[in-house]
Amino acid sequence: MATQKITIEPVTRIEGHAKITIRMNDDGTVDHAYLHINEFRGFEKFCEGRLLSEMAYITPRICGICPISHHLAAAKATDAVLGMTPPRPANLLRELMHMGQIIQSHSLHFFELAGPDLLLGFDADPAVRNVVGLVDLDEGLTVKAIQLRKYGQEIIAALGGRKIHPTFVVPGGVNKALTSDQRDTILEGIEQSIATTKVGLDIIKNWAAENKKDIDRFAVFPTGYMSLVTPENGLELYDGKAKLIGSDGNEIVKFEGNDYLDHIAEHVENWSYLKFPYYKPMGYPEGSYRVGPLGRLNVAEKLDTPMASEEHKLFKQLNDGKPVENTLLYHYARMIEVLFCIERVQMLLDDKDILSTDILNTKKDFKGEGVGMLEAPRGTLFHHYKADENEKLTMVNLIVSTGHNNYAMSHSVDMVAKEYINGHEVTEGILNRVEAAVRAHDPCLSCSTHAVGQMPIIINFEDTAGNIVKTIKRD
Amino acid sequence: MAKPKISSDWLGGCSGCHMSFLDLDERLLDVFALTDIRATPITDLKHPDEDGVDVGLLEGCINNSAHIEVAKMMRERCKILVAFGDCAVFGGVPAMRNFFDLDEVMRCGYINTISTDSEGMVPTDPELAVPQRVQSLNEVVKVDVFLPGCPPSADAIYYTLTELAQGRIPLITGDYLNWH
Numbered sequence: 104m105a106t107q108k109i110t111i112e113p114v115t116r117i118e119g120h121a122k123i124t125i126r127m128n129d130d131g132t133v134d135h136a137y138l139h140i141n142e143f144r145g146f147e148k149f150c151e152g153r154l155l156s157e158m159a160y161i162t163p164r165i166c167g168i169c170p171i172s173h174h175l176a177a178a179k180a181t182d183a184v185l186g187m188t189p190p191r192p193a194n195l196l197r198e199l200m201h202m203g204q205i206i207q208s209h210s211l212h213f214f215e216l217a218g219p220d221l222l223l224g225f226d227a228d229p230a231v232r233n234v235v236g237l238v239d240l241d242e243g244l245t246v247k248a249i250q251l252r253k254y255g256q257e258i259i260a261a262l263g264g265r266k267i268h269p270t271f272v273v274p275g276g277v278n279k280a281l282t283s284d285q286r287d288t289i290l291e292g293i294e295q296s297i298a299t300t301k302v303g304l305d306i307i308k309n310w311a312a313e314n315k316k317d318i319d320r321f322a323v324f325p326t327g328y329m330s331l332v333t334p335e336n337g338l339e340l341y342d343g344k345a346k347l348i349g350s351d352g353n354e355i356v357k358f359e360g361n362d363y364l365d366h367i368a369e370h371v372e373n374w375s376y377l378k379f380p381y382y383k384p385m386g387y388p389e390g391s392y393r394v395g396p397l398g399r400l401n402v403a404e405k406l407d408t409p410m411a412s413e414e415h416k417l418f419k420q421l422n423d424g425k426p427v428e429n430t431l432l433y434h435y436a437r438m439i440e441v442l443f444c445i446e447r448v449q450m451l452l453d454d455k456d457i458l459s460t461d462i463l464n465t466k467k468d469f470k471g472e473g474v475g476m477l478e479a480p481r482g483t484l485f486h487h488y489k490a491d492e493n494e495k496l497t498m499v500n501l502i503v504s505t506g507h508n509n510y511a512m513s514h515s516v517d518m519v520a521k522e523y524i525n526g527h528e529v530t531e532g533i534l535n536r537v538e539a540a541v542r543a544h545d546p547c548l549s550c551s552t553h554a555v556g557q558m559p560i561i562i563n564f565e566d567t568a569g570n571i572v573k574t575i576k577r578d
Numbered sequence: 579m580a581k582p583k584i585s586s587d588w589l590g591g592c593s594g595c596h597m598s599f600l601d602l603d604e605r606l607l608d609v610f611a612l613t614d615i616r617a618t619p620i621t622d623l624k625h626p627d628e629d630g631v632d633v634g635l636l637e638g639c640i641n642n643s644a645h646i647e648v649a650k651m652m653r654e655r656c657k658i659l660v661a662f663g664d665c666a667v668f669g670g671v672p673a674m675r676n677f678f679d680l681d682e683v684m685r686c687g688y689i690n691t692i693s694t695d696s697e698g699m700v701p702t703d704p705e706l707a708v709p710q711r712v713q714s715l716n717e718v719v720k721v722d723v724f725l726p727g728c729p730p731s732a733d734a735i736y737y738t739l740t741e742l743a744q745g746r747i748p749l750i751t752g753d754y755l756n757w758h
């Protein structure tokens with residue numbers, strides 16, 4: 104029975120609303136470490152009774168880091184409920200906006216959030232280990248990184264009027280066509296964006312080579328992985344079937360968004376407000392899997408753009424074609440995806456239909472129920488709605504991307520705690536490991552949120568009477 | 579004169595206001611030059627300095643016990659408190675849940691949702707914050723500057739921060755004042 108408790112709070116700087124508790128046994132070993140996600144808002148209930156067409160505008164407020172994920176997943180679910188089919192140009196434009204979002208979200212995380220760790224070092228002074236410190240270290244690179252995120256944000260703004268919580272999708276299409284001037288402006292930014300992304304790739308490759316020992320020791324464990332794929336099992340971010348692979352890399356199942364309930368269920372733990380999705384036939388927790396950049400590049404057999412394809416081949420060699428299990432290599436996978444998205448932007452802008460004004464199909468064949476599924480920056484996102492004939496919602500179910508990684512994050516924390524804590528001495532190094540276990544997954548817990556850099560931590564050792572016997576603190 | 583210290587945090591929000599701050603892009607360097615950015619979600623320090631900061635920004639509504647603690651600490655430690663964005667100003671989209679019974683909202687999320695398995699339950703672990711009726715920031719602590727918007731535009735944020743950094747209370751009007 105656990106007789107002592109260690110609290111790590113806040114884990115806020117990853118996300119805002121998480122903390123870790125470690126229950127200790129009498130002999131100083133770890134009984135169990137818990138990652139508590141400490142926020143609940145209740146969108147599924149309070150969207151009931153709203154109009155379907157509002158969902159693409161309410162649900163982005165789940166997350167301001169990747170609002171486009173919810174904007175587009177809501178649009179897809181709404182189209183499905185209403186039986187509306189957007190014309191091809193509308194889907195191209197929606198995907199273009201999605202690419203803008205992944206570029207901005209990934210580059211934000213890579214440079215501005217994880218970057219201080221990678222470039223300044225995990226052991227740098229916390230007072231400077233942030234984006235301000237990056238400016239002092241390398242202003243030129245920081246400005247380029249800022250401009251890469253800006254590039255993604257400006258694609259979003261060109262289509263939706265503004266960068267965060269834009270207004271673009273409507274049932275059956277989008278509300279505005281792309282102008283040739285806008286297309287040309289976006290095209291002009293491609294070259295510099297690719298150059299910055301390649302710098303990022305060099306940074307992470309060098310970092311991985313220099314820190315191989317840590318990477319191989321740190322929260323490496325087998326799980327399944329899930330991602331959308333093209334019909335030929337290539338990487339797909341906007342539309343396609345979901346594919347789940349096992350820890351050996353072999354396909355377990357491939358399914359349409361409409362059938363997700365046959366394959367995915369969510370478990371609740373009393374100690375977290377974030378649910379734990381799992382592959383239903385295998386049960387919880389055996390059916391847990393991971394999503395996001397690492398999951399996607401593990402699932403995808405190929406990337407259908409030239410430069411990203413070459414990078415993906417190198418990535419696949421890391422574990423001889425088997426899934427790459429190293430949690431810290433999420434950062435590497437993330438940068439390859441940025442390259443893929445910029446190349447997709449080029450392909451979309453070169454498409455003959457991209458400037459078409461055939462952007463809305465008002466023909467309706469009311470179904471009453473529908474699912475929208477896509478790859479948000481952090482993983483597969485599901486919106487499932489039911490509505491009455493007045494188009495008022497009667498049921499809403501959301502499975503957000505970070506949720507899929509919940510078990511993996513919790514397990515990483517538990518693993519790291521059990522491996523490194525023995526006896527009542529807890530060193531700073533252990534705190535570093537514990538926080539990195541969470542951050543590498545790039546949790547977006549308010550769909551969620553990010554934080555940057557290092558988590559400030561206070562650990563209190565309490566005796567069985569609840570008295571604090573020792574405190575370890577790092578601001 | 580020492581650079582004014584700025585600290586921020588997020589409560590029950592989507593972090594979009596902080597993302598809009600990052601949308602200052604190259605102007606971030608101006609803000610970094612003009613101010614001393616202390617504890618925020620994008621830096622590594624934990625809490626606002628014990629000996630105080632000049633400006634505190636809080637994004638998001640108050641929707642649980644933990645938010646109240648964070649809001650009170652920020653209020654105690656900052657001279658000027660900014661309600662940053664619609665959720666902090668008046669509750670925003672998250673306040674839509676006040677139209678429902680809170681227990682019902684919780685049961686929906688953790689028991690009745692269609693993908694939740696048969697072992698669903700409303701989490702009650704004492705380690706978790708206790709949810710409550712959604713409130714705006716000024717229902718809990720005194721607010722000095724209200725900066726609405728979902729999110730406030732980068733221009734509005736730049737104006738607000740640079741005014742505060744130069745010791746002036748910003749007048750949020752015209753293009754800087756929006757509620758969407």
